[in-house]
Amino acid sequence: MVLQIPRDRQAPLVTWEPLPADFVLPDDPVENIQQPTLAAALTDALGASGLIQPQMLIASNFGIVATLDQKTVVKAPDWLYVPQTYPTPDGAIRRSYTPLFEGQPVAIVMEFLSDHDAGEYSVRPTFPYGKLYFYEAILKVPTYVIFDPYQLSLEVRSLGEGDTYVLQTPSADGRYWIPELQLFLGCWYGTRLGTTTHWLRWWDASGKLLLWSSEQAERLAAKLRELGVDPDALV
Template identity: 45%
Template sequence: MTFNPIQFKISWEKLPKDFILDEHPLQDIDQPLLAAALRESLEIAGLILEGTLVAPHLAICVNFNDKLVIKTPDLFYATNVHPLPDREIRRSYTPNLEGDIPAIVMEFLPENPPSYQDEYSAKQTYLPGKWHFYEQILQAPIYVIFEPASGDLIVYHLNSSAQYEKQQADANNRYWIAGLGLFLGVWQGTKGERTGYWLRWWNESGEMLLWGAEMVERERQEKANVQQRADRLAAQLRAAGLEPEA
C-alpha cells in the first residue's frame, strides 16, 4: 500500500480523568474470547512480567493535529509500562508517556464488519483509519489482522521505510513476533463454549503455549502414565514371586 505523506503533528498526553469514553458494544463474542485466550497462555508461561501490559479493547490515545484520537485494538502488548498510582484504574494507555509503543496490535474481524473499508483504512485525515493510525502515528512494529470465521491470518511488519509490509509465514505457517520472542499462528479446536479457529503462541522450540485447562489435562495424563508404569512393574514383580513394596 502506497501513501502520499501529509504533514501532521503528534503529541502524547494522558487522557483527562473526566473524559468520557464512547461505549461501543463488541461486534461478537469471538473478540473477547480470542484476546483472553492469547493473554492466558502468556500468563501461564510466565511471560507477563512487571511492567508488561497485555490489554484487550483498551483505548490508545494520542493528540493528532491538536485533536484527540482514540483507537481500541482488540489486543495489544506493550512493555516498560509505568505502574498506576494506588487505586487508580487504567482507562486508557498513552504510549511514550506511560510506556513503550506496543510491540504488536491485533484486530479480530467479525464475519460481516460494518464500515470495514473506513474503519480499517489508511485514511490520513481526522479521524484517521486504523491502518494509518497503527502504521504512521503509533508505528507499532507488528499489525495482525485475523478473521476468526475463516481462520485467515495476515501479519504486517513495519519495514525500513516505516510502512507496513506483509510478513511471510514459516514452513509451519507461523509468524515470528520478535518483540515477544514467540511465533504466532492459527489453531483449530475447542476452548470452553467456542469451537473454531484460534490464534496461538509457540516458543522458539516449536512448543505451543498451553491454556490452563490444557495444563491440567497434561498433568492428569502424566500422573496416569506414571501410575500405569507402576502397576505394570508391580505385576511383573508378582509374576516373579516377589511382593512389591507398598
C-alpha cells in the same frame, strides 16, 4: 491488497498527553462474539507459560491514546502488548494508555475482523483516522496482526524502511515469527472452554506449542491418574 497511506498530505502534529479526565471513552460492543475469547486465549497461554511480567501491559479492547492536531484520538485494538509501562499513581486503575507518557511504545496490536467491517485496513489520514494509518504512521507499532476468523485469514505486517508496513510471509507451517515476544504466531483448530473453532496460538522458537492453563490442568490430571491418584478427590 495494496495498502498505501497518502504521503502528500501534511502529517498531523502528534503529542503524547494524558487522557483528559472528562473524556468519555468509547463503550461500543465488540463486533463479533469470538473477539473476547480469541484475545483471552492469547493472554492465557502467555500467563500459563510465565511470560507475563508486572511491568507489561497486555489488554483487549483497551484504548490507546494520542493527541493529533490538539484532538484526542483513541483506538482500542482487540489485543495489544506493551513491554514496559510506568506504575500508575497511587496504584490507580489504568483506564487507557498514552505511549511515551505512560511507558514504552506499543509493540504489537491485533485486530480480529468482524463479518461486516473492514476498518482494520483503513488508511484514512484525517480525523478520526483509520486504524492502519493510526498504528503505522502515528503509533509506529512494529507488528500489526489482522485475523479473520470467518475466512481463516491471518496477516502479519511489520514496519519496514520508511516506517511503512510490509506484509510478512509465513513459515512452511503457516506461522509468523513475532520478534517482540520471541514467539511464533499461527492458527490452530480445536476446543477451548467448550468452544471449537480456529484459534490464534503461540509457539516458542523450538516449535513447542504454548499450552493454555486449561490444557496444563488436563495434562496434570492425566499424569495423576497414571500414578493412581484421582484428581477429583483432591478438590
